[in-house]
Amino acid sequence: MAKKAIVDAEANGVRFLRVAITGYAPSFYSQRSDLSLWLSNPGKYWAAMDAMMDDLHSHNIQIVPVLMFNVNQFPAMTHETVGDLLGNPHSKSWFLLVRYVTEFIKRYRGKHLIFLYEMTNELNLLADIDNVKSCQERLSPAMCSVRSNFTSAQMMAFIQRFYGLIKSLDPSVPVSTGFSLPRPSAAHLRAHPGFLYGKPDWSHDSLSRSLQYLASINKYANVISVHIYPESSMGGIKATDPQKLIPVLEKEAKELGKPLFIGEFGAKNPESQAGQKFIKGMLAAITQNHVAYSALWVWEFYQKNTYSTYDTPPTRYNVGPGYTDGVIHSIKAANAKLDVMPDRLTSADAKPIVVIDYPLDCQRVTAPVPVYAVASIDGGAVTKVKFILDGHVVGFATKPPYHVEILPDMLNSGIHHLTAVAYDDTGVTGQYETAIVVGADYSNKCVVPTK
Template sequence: MKFRNQYLVLVLVVCAGMVAGLTRSVMAEAASGLGKDDVLSIRNGQFFLDGKPFAEISFNKFDLFWQLYDQISAGHQLDALNPMVQAQDKALSNLHRLGFKTIRVFALPWGPQGPASYSDPVKRGNLYAALDKMLEICDAHDMRVVWSLGAGTFTDTKLEKGKGWVHGEEQDRELVANPESRNRKLLYQYIDETVARYRSRKAVLMWEISNEVTLSADIGDRNRVFKGERKPTLKEVASFFNDVAGRIKAVDPLRLVNSGGSKMRESQWHLYMGKGWKKDTFEEQYKCFEMLYAGSAVDVVDIHSYPNNKPGYIISGDDGKETFLDHKGYMTIASRLGKPLMVGELGLQAAAKGEKKIWEETPDYFESYSDMKAAKPWVERTLDSVIDAGIPLVYWWCYQSDRTVEQKDIQRFDIDCDRNPELVDCVVKANKRLREKLGIAAR
């Protein structure tokens, strides 16, 4: 009888949990006006969108929101006569015409401007006006966004003229490791308001926590202080991701959450264990990903990959010799964790002739994307690597940056239909090949 009662209690608890989960799902649909088929979801380990299997190789249009925010902050109207609005509209029009359905964007101003744009009531008005306009342009071209929330920027760090970076009372470690910190509370206020405001918009594909927070883990001196700033441990980053993902899902349980966290440093496990910059083995790298994603509210294993002239990132083989962690290796890690893999940033960094090592290793590398003949084989090779690995969601870095700083740089990353049509076509064709490999019909 005792064991029967315990069994009945267990059944009731499980049933209550199922009812609570169903209730949350129903409430989420009622709050947003959307259902599961309207958003990106995971079914049997596969992405679905609009009720159909989904995969895509598309682009980062990282500065889409930034350009709109800068314009309205400068007092300009975000109307059809604004040249910068026209430029963003043209970019999304081109991407739609080429068959792309999704892009990745940074949806908070850069660096310290990010939290300031929310905490200041006047700037907050500009923040939401620019975000509204961003989604208006997306809707016009049937485009959905991986929405990078910029959670990792909510610190007291400032960039001061003549001084450089000035780190205040609350730094990276305080934000990431202390849920009761002042800036964590501000972050949660921002998430609650922003996610609630836009959860009913179909243009929101997925919420991303922040950009490359994993790279801040366990670096610096023995006290994890790097260039005067206190840094978190990888375990603290894992807790931060889980907490923030949970906060997002409390407001929008329908949508997936990715971390934006980038790859692990090649020595991440050794850094976490306090053993310096010795290269990890594959299993040690896996331990890092396991710490970050196993049992986490984060739905998707997310890496950023810039292999450049190599087949992957250098780690230590079981024999102690150098080997590479490539895209197939990352797929193995994600598969073992039972979560789909996305590459939030895939790209190649053009190399100036002064970078002798890369040119000695690979004399056929490229100096600029403007040299399409030299760049194209490398772009194709990199795209082929994610297709061969079967990675279902990939964003090339990047499409049409409208920032002056990029436009003056011969090694600029961005490509577009006007300057580099052959390279853009490489991504178009790769997107088609990926869908064919995964058995997904064109949408």
């Protein structure tokens, strides 16, 4: 699936992908870590990372690694708090973060793989508010033990330290904070944090004060980072009017001598009328104002499992072929205006790409078996996907998620071969093969067909 997402991204002119390189979990002490493989088997972990980097490089796509997407992650792994990570340069959580970042940067620096480094994801939205109280109102005490309250000043002291670490390892690549567009009340909250004075000051900032705050929190970075969504606003300018907001941000970035990086923008239900209107408006403002870098949230995102999307809050913004073709057409048109479309492959040369995303390769299953596939084609549309089990057609699907069910009478104990064949509107096909196992005695004998 990841390879298909990379191929699709290249076909639409995407030159970099922003990736939460450390994952997300844990957010509390007892939760399993997304970095457990790195800790238990670093050789295997880095081999998998190398494979992803090789796939990106082969498709002319660089990476924006978000080095700490979830501020709770490293404190939860070391049984500390966010306050320990941000405020104590001798904390276990800081040392663990330093270890990971050092290994990552030393492994990939100087290979033209990194577009820019990103330190955090929207950490500024947690500054100067009562995170502990907010967590305790929603979750159990055990799930809130890692949380801490911190000021903008404490956040910036940490960002300065983090920026210095990255630059000491690789001074040649730009660094971003990963910050969002500031809250409408960010400057007032900085002056009067709710957790220090009992009642936060939610008065809206003027535009000049908002811009001053934006500049100050991006001091230790080489770009001005913002994330923009329909509900965002700044100094009275609503994000739903990007023709007003983007020129203001671009002007501020130029005055600061740094490029503007719209690290995230998107809309819930992106193919809806409102979603398309916002995204198309953002793309128009980005191209007209020559914004240096921008990234849509989010590309071909499957969070709960390998075969379903639009089923969690983050995936409701998902952009993927077959689901959001109108948005993808707008992205491709914008990249064509910016002259970043690839020229080594034309739509006439393209054929459908299809991947069986459930069951997984050599997965042991019991009948009935749901079979899912994702499919796309550059410059066209997939009209149907045919599913074949051991040489026999078991069904067709004409829209995503492409899906059939294999009944019990079709599956005896042993190894079975599954094939998905995707068709475009001219009859051109692409296919994907995998194998599944019924019965434990056959698991060690399963061989995945060469992809």
